[in-house]
Amino acid sequence: xxxxxxxxxxxxxxxxxxxxxxxxxxxPTLCAVLDALEARYxxxxxxxxxxxxxxxxxxxxxFACKEDLSLEPPETKLPDAVVEGTxxxxxxxxxxxx
Amino acid sequence: MSKIRxxxxxxxxxxxxxxxxxxxxxxxxxxxxAGWEMYHLKGSPADPDRIYASQxxxxxxxxxxxxxxxxxxxxxxxxxxVPTPGEFPxxxxxxxxxxxxxxxxxxxxxxxHPWEFKRVWHLEPSLTDPDTVYAGVEDAAIFxxxxxxxxxxxxxxxxxxxxxxxxxxxGGMAVHTILLDPKNADxxxxxxxxxxxxxxxxxxxxxxPINKGLKSPYELPDPDAEVxxxxxxxxxxxxxxxxxxxxxxxxxxxxDNAGDMWTDVGGNLPSDFGFPxxxxxxxxxxxxxxxxxxxxxxFPPDGxxxxxxxxxGGNEWEALTxxxxxxxxxxxxxxxxMAVDSLEPCGVYFGTTGGQxxxxxxSGDTWKAIVRDLPAVYSVEVQTLP
Numbered sequence: 001x002x003x004x005x006x007x008x009x010x011x012x013x014x015x016x017x018x019x020x021x022x023x024x025x026x027x028p029t030l031c032a033v034l035d036a037l038e039a040r041y042x043x044x045x046x047x048x049x050x051x052x053x054x055x056x057x058x059x060x061x062x063f064a065c066k067e068d069l070s071l072e073p074p075e076t077k078l079p080d081a082v083v084e085g086t087x088x089x090x091x092x093x094x095x096x097x098x
Numbered sequence: 099m100s101k102i103r104x105x106x107x108x109x110x111x112x113x114x115x116x117x118x119x120x121x122x123x124x125x126x127x128x129x130x131x132a133g134w135e136m137y138h139l140k141g142s143p144a145d146p147d148r149i150y151a152s153q154x155x156x157x158x159x160x161x162x163x164x165x166x167x168x169x170x171x172x173x174x175x176x177x178x179x180v181p182t183p184g185e186f187p188x189x190x191x192x193x194x195x196x197x198x199x200x201x202x203x204x205x206x207x208x209x210x211h212p213w214e215f216k217r218v219w220h221l222e223p224s225l226t227d228p229d230t231v232y233a234g235v236e237d238a239a240i241f242x243x244x245x246x247x248x249x250x251x252x253x254x255x256x257x258x259x260x261x262x263x264x265x266x267x268x269g270g271m272a273v274h275t276i277l278l279d280p281k282n283a284d285x286x287x288x289x290x291x292x293x294x295x296x297x298x299x300x301x302x303x304x305x306x307p308i309n310k311g312l313k314s315p316y317e318l319p320d321p322d323a324e325v326x327x328x329x330x331x332x333x334x335x336x337x338x339x340x341x342x343x344x345x346x347x348x349x350x351x352x353x354d355n356a357g358d359m360w361t362d363v364g365g366n367l368p369s370d371f372g373f374p375x376x377x378x379x380x381x382x383x384x385x386x387x388x389x390x391x392x393x394x395x396x397f398p399p400d401g402x403x404x405x406x407x408x409x410x411g412g413n414e415w416e417a418l419t420x421x422x423x424x425x426x427x428x429x430x431x432x433x434x435x436m437a438v439d440s441l442e443p444c445g446v447y448f449g450t451t452g453g454q455x456x457x458x459x460x461s462g463d464t465w466k467a468i469v470r471d472l473p474a475v476y477s478v479e480v481q482t483l484p
Contacts, residue, residue: 008133009134010158043161045192046159047155051192051195057158059157060157060158
């Protein structure tokens, strides 16, 4: 199981508290974890990736193991620590303010 | 006794204001969807407890919400059920995908730019079927659901009405107004910022511009162009769906032939720039606007918040000021932020970018702030309940 941390507004939308866990098909890639997350929580479809293009929404970032994976291609394999469940996969709303 | 429910969309959530028919004491309920931009909420005329809401975010995009109990509880219309193993997740209630070849419209620099969905500005439920709703979206297009918001499909021929010539204004390019003709189910009027007004007479199969008589000498190289006019809002009285009133970027106009020709009825308004326009529930020739100083200064002239009422279908306007701030007021009233109830006398409501929602229980003669300190108000809709 892969641990996923969602930002506040997406937790509200998915009606969950805290971390969620999803079963990810092999190979465990960025795309696979998002597929699994949207399958488990359909209300999140279109909020992390665009419905049509499946491109990451511009102000959503993906972090794991202190690395920014946001710009990596969808087929990028998740870090071992995320796959093993010792580290979470973080979906983050980008900072915006002034 | 009748009840009033006012649905308020704001920059940071939705609020529901309720009162009995006297409209003196109000209960404020919310925020719903706290922290999200709520562009518009509207109830079904066929089932007032069915309410649709457009929930958007610069981070997380578009979500459609639906309530079946008058706003007490909400859910995405697909119900977001957990799919069985191997089942493709539904979750399509926020899926607004342009139909066919997406095509291009004119971009700010004059080049052609592909249509890109950004958000739903306006939701217009069918007059007869609670499961049918039209959505006006940015970039400008109209979508329709017939399954209560679970899935949406585009009425794509709208974009064939010279869509390649449409160009966004500073506020974007969105279908912000949808008027359904109560006497002719095949006739729909829509309006688009910086493109103009359009009409279908065949249920959305074909559309045509209805902008004759509009003049935009300071916005367009051809002031009489067929498309490109920045229409801010159009309104009608349900008893006379062929008579339309328009607040354009500049100019207040009316049409007596379903938009085939427009004439200026700004008359003695202190400024004919503004955003909302609405019609009295019982008097088809009584019209309301809120003049704004200019396109450069989006606040009331002289710092005085004045609603203007014409009882003559335009040209002759009177200022309505009782209960409204008459000094140091520099708020704006956005295009979807005015509505009327259908009680006697007619109630009129509007919301401001300063977070006030004002109501009048006497057709605009006197006003009172129902609530003062909400986030910036994007939209106001009213339901008159038995």
